[in-house]
Amino acid sequence: MSVTSKSPVVLQVRDLACDRDGRRLFEGLDFSLCTGAAIQIKGANGAGKTTLLRTLVGIVSDFRGEILWCGSSFPSALPAMRGSLLYIGHRGGVRGSLTPLENLLWYGATRESALWALDCVDLSGFEGSLCYSLSAGENRRVALARLFLPQTPRLWILDEPFTALDAVGVAILEQQMAAHLGFGGSILLTSHQCLSLERLVSVDLSDFVVDESLVAMEAEHVFS
Template identity: 75%
Template sequence: MSVTNKSPAVLQVRDLACERDGRRLFEGLDFTLGAGAAIQVKGGNGAGKTTLLRTLIGSTSDYSGEILWRGQVFPQGLRAMREALLYIGHRGGVRGGLTPLENLTWYGATKTSALEALERVDLFGFEDSLCNSLSAGQNRRVALARMFLPQAPCLWILDEPLTALDVAGVAALEKQMTTHLGGGGSLLLTSHQPLNIMGLNFVDLSDCLVEESFSDTGGEHVFN
């Protein structure tokens, strides 16, 4: 699959193969993510979706191929990318011994902006409760509140961000993602739930499983 890319590449993956526990999950993965573009990574359980995201943020080095941030190859590009990255994984980076307000200020938010972000994710009144006393859905919203802080990083990499959210929470998150893309930000995410994001593109890891030939998919994915 090939889509014309009119904006400079933000994140590029070239001939990427990833492993987990000594087993190669996929190979021959190519895609380009441009400014203002969104990609949803798809694939069955065990296909390597989370491993791919962890590889892109530098949490694992069990890969071959190239990853580039604004044309700069990893690992040099990784250091530059982390300055522009908002990553939310399965655990969300929420510290249970801190309150929601303290978690956001730990990430550098002011008290005012943190309170506003928590209100946006429907956590008004819970800002001073310890996170280890909150539900799984509330803790997920504490993590996602980082997306509502001013001057959020330009690249968002999100692993199953809709997990444990109700209908209203999903709608608010989709709206914020759309706003982020409209401002020139980029988004790469996984989700078992359908997303209502205009222009959302897809990379399916099932197309590049080790047992299958990736060349049948038509080459590199380029998204703008």
């Protein structure tokens, strides 16, 4: 599955299968992510959405199939992909002992660009507060402020980025995603949110779940 055949493919998976705790989450997963396009990964809780993203960014290395970055296969292509990647997971990478401003400075932002990004996510006035004292929604916005820094990496991989955001926060983030795609970036995200991004396709992991009943029938046939 690909969003368009006219744009270069940046990230591709072929016949991908992932396990967790000895259980096959999904198999036979195929998709291609092109420049200027987005893929939304859907599925029930426990379907393997987070495991998929952690596999694609190299945190999880136990998989079957092939992952390619700009035509080159993992694991040799992983360093190059990480150099073009902005990944925000469930925890968001926010350090509670630092302020929102200090968190963005730690990621390499200048003070000016960090303050601008915090203002974009409606955190102006909170830049000096310790993050452990902020709400879950405010900490999520601290993490997402990285998407508003200048010259962000071209590939965004985001795990449930809309979690704990109010309606205004959702709208702001969706606008920034649209701008990133407009500049030729690519986005892979998990979300239950209904999105209105152009050049967005959905991939439902439920379509790639192993049928346990068939597995049991095959095993019974082999050992009968």
